[in-house]
Amino acid sequence: MSRMTMREAVSKALWEEMERDEKVFIQGEEVGIWGGTYAVTKGFYDHFGEKRVRDTPIAEAAIVGSAIGAALTGLRPVAELMTINFAFVAMDHIVNEAAKLHYMFGGQFKLPLVIRAVSGGGRQLGATHSQTPDAIFAHFPGLKVVSPGTPADAKGLLKSAIRIDDPVLFIENATLYQTKGEVPDDKDYLEPIGKSKVQREGDDVTIVAYSKMVPAALEAADMLAEDGIEAEVVDLRSLRPLDMEPIIKSFKRTNRAVVAEEGWRSYGVGSEVSARIYELAFDYVDAPVKRVAQAEVPLPYNAELEQLALPQTEDIYHAAKEVIYG
Amino acid sequence: MAELVTMPKLGFDMAEGTLVRWVKVEGDTVEKGDVIAEIETDKATVEVESSHSGVMVRHLAEEGTALPVNSPIAVLAEKGEEPSEDEINALVEEAGGEPQKKDEEKKERKETVDKEEKPEPAANEKEEPEVEPAGGVRSSPLARRMAEEHDVRLEKVEGSGPQGRVVKKDIETFLDSMREEGRVEEAEAVGKAMQPLTAFSVGEVPEDEVVEMSRLRQAIGRRMQDSNQNSPHFYLTRTFKTGEMMRLRKELNQLLPESEKLSVNDFILKASALALRQYPNLNASLEDDQHIRRHGHVNIGVAVAVEGGLMTVVCKDADQKPIRLIAQEVREMATNAREGKVRSDDIEGSTFSISNLGMYAIDDFTAIINPPESSILAVGAVQNVPVVEEGELAVGSRMKATLSADHRVTDGAEAAEFMGVLANYLEEPLRLML
Numbered sequence: 001m002s003r004m005t006m007r008e009a010v011s012k013a014l015w016e017e018m019e020r021d022e023k024v025f026i027q028g029e030e031v032g033i034w035g036g037t038y039a040v041t042k043g044f045y046d047h048f049g050e051k052r053v054r055d056t057p058i059a060e061a062a063i064v065g066s067a068i069g070a071a072l073t074g075l076r077p078v079a080e081l082m083t084i085n086f087a088f089v090a091m092d093h094i095v096n097e098a099a100k101l102h103y104m105f106g107g108q109f110k111l112p113l114v115i116r117a118v119s120g121g122g123r124q125l126g127a128t129h130s131q132t133p134d135a136i137f138a139h140f141p142g143l144k145v146v147s148p149g150t151p152a153d154a155k156g157l158l159k160s161a162i163r164i165d166d167p168v169l170f171i172e173n174a175t176l177y178q179t180k181g182e183v184p185d186d187k188d189y190l191e192p193i194g195k196s197k198v199q200r201e202g203d204d205v206t207i208v209a210y211s212k213m214v215p216a217a218l219e220a221a222d223m224l225a226e227d228g229i230e231a232e233v234v235d236l237r238s239l240r241p242l243d244m245e246p247i248i249k250s251f252k253r254t255n256r257a258v259v260a261e262e263g264w265r266s267y268g269v270g271s272e273v274s275a276r277i278y279e280l281a282f283d284y285v286d287a288p289v290k291r292v293a294q295a296e297v298p299l300p301y302n303a304e305l306e307q308l309a310l311p312q313t314e315d316i317y318h319a320a321k322e323v324i325y326g
Numbered sequence: 327m328a329e330l331v332t333m334p335k336l337g338f339d340m341a342e343g344t345l346v347r348w349v350k351v352e353g354d355t356v357e358k359g360d361v362i363a364e365i366e367t368d369k370a371t372v373e374v375e376s377s378h379s380g381v382m383v384r385h386l387a388e389e390g391t392a393l394p395v396n397s398p399i400a401v402l403a404e405k406g407e408e409p410s411e412d413e414i415n416a417l418v419e420e421a422g423g424e425p426q427k428k429d430e431e432k433k434e435r436k437e438t439v440d441k442e443e444k445p446e447p448a449a450n451e452k453e454e455p456e457v458e459p460a461g462g463v464r465s466s467p468l469a470r471r472m473a474e475e476h477d478v479r480l481e482k483v484e485g486s487g488p489q490g491r492v493v494k495k496d497i498e499t500f501l502d503s504m505r506e507e508g509r510v511e512e513a514e515a516v517g518k519a520m521q522p523l524t525a526f527s528v529g530e531v532p533e534d535e536v537v538e539m540s541r542l543r544q545a546i547g548r549r550m551q552d553s554n555q556n557s558p559h560f561y562l563t564r565t566f567k568t569g570e571m572m573r574l575r576k577e578l579n580q581l582l583p584e585s586e587k588l589s590v591n592d593f594i595l596k597a598s599a600l601a602l603r604q605y606p607n608l609n610a611s612l613e614d615d616q617h618i619r620r621h622g623h624v625n626i627g628v629a630v631a632v633e634g635g636l637m638t639v640v641c642k643d644a645d646q647k648p649i650r651l652i653a654q655e656v657r658e659m660a661t662n663a664r665e666g667k668v669r670s671d672d673i674e675g676s677t678f679s680i681s682n683l684g685m686y687a688i689d690d691f692t693a694i695i696n697p698p699e700s701s702i703l704a705v706g707a708v709q710n711v712p713v714v715e716e717g718e719l720a721v722g723s724r725m726k727a728t729l730s731a732d733h734r735v736t737d738g739a740e741a742a743e744f745m746g747v748l749a750n751y752l753e754e755p756l757r758l759m760l
Contacts, residue, residue: 255468255494286468286494287487325487 002185007177009151010116011040013158014078016187018048021076024162027054028063028080028116037082038118038177064090064115068097068167071113076162084117084171085131098167099142110165114158119147120173120212120262122310127298130306132263134211135272137169138239145239146193147171149214151181153237156191164193173212173262194241198250202230205320206250206257208273210236213260213292213311220316231320239269247273248280255286258319260311265293290319328409329378330417331362331400333393336372336670343367344392344541345399350382356402360462363399368545370637370668380404384414465492472497477662477669478504504661505585542635553697557612558733561692564745568708569723571755582650591628591682592653594705594727596758597751599624599644602678605744607736608729609677611698618700618735627676627696630660637663638696640676649758684708690726700735703748704728725752 004012018024025048026041032055035042045053056063060081067079081087087094094115102111121130138145144166148154154172161168183189199214200221209217214235221231232250236242251257257277259270270291277289295309333343343365350362361373362382384401387393398418403409409417463480465473469492473480476497483500485492539547571593579587602609606620613619624645627638639659641652659672679696684707693704706726713722727748731741751757 255466282467283471284468286466287491325493 001182003180004151004183005177006148006151006154006172006179006181007038007040009155009181009183010158010172010177011042012183013155013162014041015044015047017159017162018044018052020187021162022052023074024076024078025052025054025070026078026080027056027067029056029058029082031055031080036080038172038174040177041080060086060090061093064093064098067113067115068093068101068111071111071167072101072109076112076114078114078116078162081115081117083125083129083174084119084133085129087115087117087133087137087169094137094169095140095143099140102166103142111167112162112165113167114161114170115168116158116170116172118174119171120175121294121299122175122306124301124303124306126301130299132173132261132294134171134239135261135263135268137171138242138269138272141240142167143240144168144193145171146237147173147211147239148237149176149199149209149211149235151179152183153191153197153235155183156189157193157237159188160190160193163190168193171211176212176215179215191237194238194243196243196246197235197237198232198246199235200231200233202232203253204229204256205231205324206247206254207231207233207260207316207320208236208247208257208270209233209260209316210239210269212262213316216311216313217260217316219313220320223313223317224320227321229320229324236269236273242272242276244273244276244280247277251277251281252284255284256320256323258290258292258316258323260292260316260319261294262311263294264296265291266296268293287323287325290323292316292319328383328401328403328407328413328417329380330398331374331376331402332396332398334365334374335395336365336367340367340395342392342394345387345389346371347389348385349373350376352382352385354382355405356380356382366541367670368541370542370663370670370673371666372670376402378402381407383409386418463492464489466494468494469497476501477658479667502585505657540634542632542637546635549697550694553695557695557697559692559695559730560733560738560741561728561730562738562741562745563690563726563728564749566725566727566749567722567753568725571752572708572723574755586650586654588649588653590684590708590725591680591705592649592656593752593755593758594682594703595626595628595641595644595656595680596647596649596652597748597755598678598680598703599626600751600758601744601747603645604747605736605740607740608701608731608744610700610735611677612700612732612734621677623675623677625675625677627679627699628656628660629679629681629693629696630663632663632666637668637673638676638679639663639668639672640674642675678702680705684725690728692728693730695730695732699732701729701731701741704730 030037031041032045032050032053041053063079067077070077098111098113101109119132119134121132134145134147137143146157146161146168148157158170161170200218207217207221217233221233224231232254234247234250259273261269270293274289274291278285292311292315294311297309299309300306346364346366348363350356356362356376356379358376358379360376362376363374365372365374380402382400383403387399393399401414401417464485465480472494478497478500480492483492483496486496487493575588575593602624609624610618610620623643625640625642626644627640629636629638639656641655644652662668676699678699679702681693681702682705683691684705687707690706691704693702695702704727708723708725710721711724713720729741729745
């Protein structure tokens with residue numbers, strides 16, 4: 001175990017996988033000579049060389065499209081999108097090709113592709129560069145959508161994403177890069193994709209979260225514990241496939257749930273998770289599930305307003321109190 | 327398709343029922359499981375639940391009328407359906423009833439109801455009346471499921487959620503208080519009954535009073551008179567050593583929460599059930615002049631004093647059940663009986679009965695057999711009395727019980743043997759735990 005930031009954990013996963021398998025390569029804007037916009041690939045260019053660490057033009061459709069072509073030939077590309085907001089430019093490649101080729105050609109082709117994208121707001125980047133549209137991508141069958149909430153999961157899940165033969169959209173939340181945690185040193189440390197994880201145990205209320213909302217939910221759980229309320233925090237880790245098992249197991253005990261996401265509420269992750277709770281555990285529902293999400297506005301630039309619009313630890317805390325009528 | 331609602335048969339010997347009250351008036355929407363009416367039988371007032379969803383279009387019986395089972399009492403139509411007079415009459419005739427013409431007054435009433443219930447399309451949606459939650463009580467799905475499991479009526483539970491929604495916690499609190507109350511009420515009733523009236527004014531003679539007999543009172547009278555006149559009773563009284571039983575009960579109750587403690591009667595019930603397995607003639611009914619039915623099941627009835635009479639709640643297959651379960655079942659059924667909420671299933675099918683007046687400090691009494699059973703055990707109080715043990719005078723715990731048995735079915739020697747086996751169980755009560 002080593003204590004490191006999520007940035008270091010992501011970097012380490014990439015480095016180890018490139019060392020392990022020479023078919024793995026990375027491409028994206030500024031990933032090479034400059035070392036990545038978020039410094040994740042610092043030192044990669046010098047170590048692995050320009051063939052495996054490829055700087056691209058500012059053309060997301062080309063970044064994803066050429067990576068898909070490379071994957072079809074048997075390489076294992078890791079394409080980086082500076083932010084997920086630019087994925088819209090590559091939308092056709094992501095949802096019409098990456099998500100479907102394996103199916104449309106009757107399984108003749110595998111698509112061992114990882115698209116890394118940075119998501120989330122809170123850094124005054126304006127409405128178009130601050131979105132958390134993760135749920136949109138989770139809508140499409142054929143694409144795995146993964147988003148870690150802890151440094152250890154970042155490493156273990158990214159390594160799994162690179163090693164499996166399916167296309168994976170790997171979403172990193174920019175504000176989590178500096179968070180620290182214990183990360184296994186094992187070069188074969190893999191976390192399974194499509195498995196939710198209980199990050200904290202409790203019997204009074206279930207808080208479902210992923211990505212940035214995981215540390216927020218854990219903080220909220222500590223605040224609740226001071227009030228004598230024990231919250232169970234379940235980290236989705238993967239939005240597709242969505243693993244409801246630990247959530248339902250927890251909910252059958254607590255009968256109350258809050259689902260927290262950074263994106264908007266409408267048609268969001270909370271909508272999906274709460275609908276499934278009602279479907280799978282109707283007879284255990286003791287109160288309506290509460291959704292904590294971003295205010296339904298394009299995210300303001302003003303720092304105060306931006307924070308007001310984004311879901312905060314306190315919002316989760318209050319939602320949990322409301323849902324247990326506490 | 328409109329459906330007929332008929333007078334339900336709520337017990338094997340129920341021939342007719344009185345429609346006490348319509349809960350759903352004509353024009354009401356009815357969900358499956360909703361209570362539509364209250365019916366009084368010889369034994370209890372029972373709520374009739376609807377087996378269909380729809381609209382109550384027509385009452386076919388007035389409140390207060392007695393009707394044989396299976397006769398039509400109402401017409402239920404699908405939502406949106408408006409069956410004509412002819413259709414309703416056809417339905418009734420098909421069921422073998424008399425077609426009914428509603429009098430004009432009622433028709434008028436129905437029309438006004440219709441008018442009231444069909445508001446003009448509201449210009450502003452917000453003005454629409456708030457829709458009642460299903461079943462009439464705001465409650466969480468979990469609370470509803472728990473209520474069903476524990477036979478709790480949601481209307482009786484106070485909801486602590488938003489807008490009074492009944493949630494899990496409320497059901498739990500309610501169940502706890504029911505258990506407590508059940509015990510408290512019993513003790514209070516006994517205490518009150520035995521308080522002498524000290525302050526009455528001398529010289530004032532109250533007038534005679536003629537009171538109407540309730541249906542329950544009438545039913546008890548009919549059944550007891552029939553039993554006492556027609557079945558030749560004989561009586562056997564025996565004294566039981568109860569020291570071991572009281573010691574074991576104390577020990578067990580230390581392990582059980584207040585709401586689950588075992589009563590002396592639970593021990594007697596279990597012991598009787600086991601002894602009856604050995605003596606099937608005492609767990610029998612006279613079938614006709616030539617046949618006796620020896621029941622396979624041992625279902626023990628326990629007499630419970632209720633307002634204006636008594637009822638027998640039935641612990642089914644008591645020989646098969648652990649004593650803790652027996653205690654729990656009898657406690658719940660007795661509480662329900664006292665509150666007039668008994669389910670017909672809880673008072674049907676007994677094959678032997680126990681009447682215990684021990685809590686009233688009665689030494690010994692004889693009971694009348696509860697037909698169609700062939701015997702009943704009347705139990706007195708457990709008391710510390712002077713006894714002779716190995717030629718010495720000592721203090722011992724003793725209880726007297728009297729068996730009344732039907733001489734057409736059994737004889738003195740057999741009944742005495744039964745009492746002997748009962749004594750073995752009660753005097754070595756560990757056997758009841760096996």
